[in-house]
Amino acid sequence: MLLRCVAVDDEPLALDIIKAYVGKTPTLTLVQTFDDAIAASEFLRITAIDLLFVDINMPDISGIDLVRALEKKPMVIFTTAYKNFAYEGFQLEAIDYLLKPIAFEFFAKAVNKAVDFLEYKNRSKPELEESLYVNSEYRLVKINLREIDYIESLEDYIKIHIAGSKPILTLLSMKKVLEKLPADKFKRIHRSFIVAIAKVVAIQNRKALLTSGKELPISDSYTSFIQDWIQASSK
Structure with a gap:
């Protein structure tokens, strides 16, 4: 399974880290990166992807507002420099939250969750009944x-x-x-x-x-x- 992903962050170093980590992950292919949330929003409006890495705190619009505005929502992994997350982010059913500076170990675990969840959604009904996915404690x-x-x-x-x-x-x-x-x-x-x-x-x-x-x-x-x-x- 290969997930098409996009990364959005106003910090160039943070984007470089995501690029490097995606390059080390066989299940991911990076479609595009953005340092501008507004440009990213327009791209996502017309482009189907599987997974979005997005920073919560950005100058124009927050990552939470960006995701909330999307008509067709991909799986989302939020990245942030802060330990306290907004309640609205919980409601958006994010796959995971990654705390900066992001370690590859936690990046890989978050991606594996996304792969598992997509497989869960695509399985036949008898197999679906083996597990239940819920959001708890922002994950x-x-x-x-x-x-x-x-x-x-x-x-x-x-x-x-x-x-x-x-x-x-x-x-x-x-x-x-x-x-x-x-x-x-x-x-x-x-x-x-x-x-x-x-x-x-x-x-x-x-x-x-x-x-x-x-x-x-x-x-x-x-x-x-x-x-x-x-x-x-x-x-």
Whole structure:
């Protein structure tokens, strides 16, 4: 797989580093570089690319504003000299953020994420159901579906509880995450909970007991889950 990429940065040295790193990366081909965000925006409006490296802080328009204005958005890796990122950048679902001065090790990891994500999007449906991609802590995170115990709603956010690991918090609704999950493996059992059917070991007193020991309530609106669980358990 070869990704067509563009780099945008008002600092010549930063562009030279990106050029050098792209030259060392077999999965990338550099289409164009820009030190002017406005010129870059016009080029991207008429040219299809796969991946955009763009600095956040530029004199004319910010990298975040540039990406937000694009009608057809490529995958984006933001570069920045600052550790604090704007909330708007999180909403743009960037693949990654690279902190200047950029080390090749982190550049390569970010590119590998982009390659993985593009392969994920291009796969057939059965393979798509193996993983879930979400944005968390300003990065794209890949989650193996088999590791998910349950998902908890926190108003505008959801918390994805992972077996033996720290929960992942992401800006996503319960409705949207259900659309990304295979319906035969995950069910909503409460306005605040989605559960992995395979992780339910028992149902008692309208509560689902998980392999982790966690108990989740089953509300009146989702009692059909009990029959779904019985059928799944009997296969």
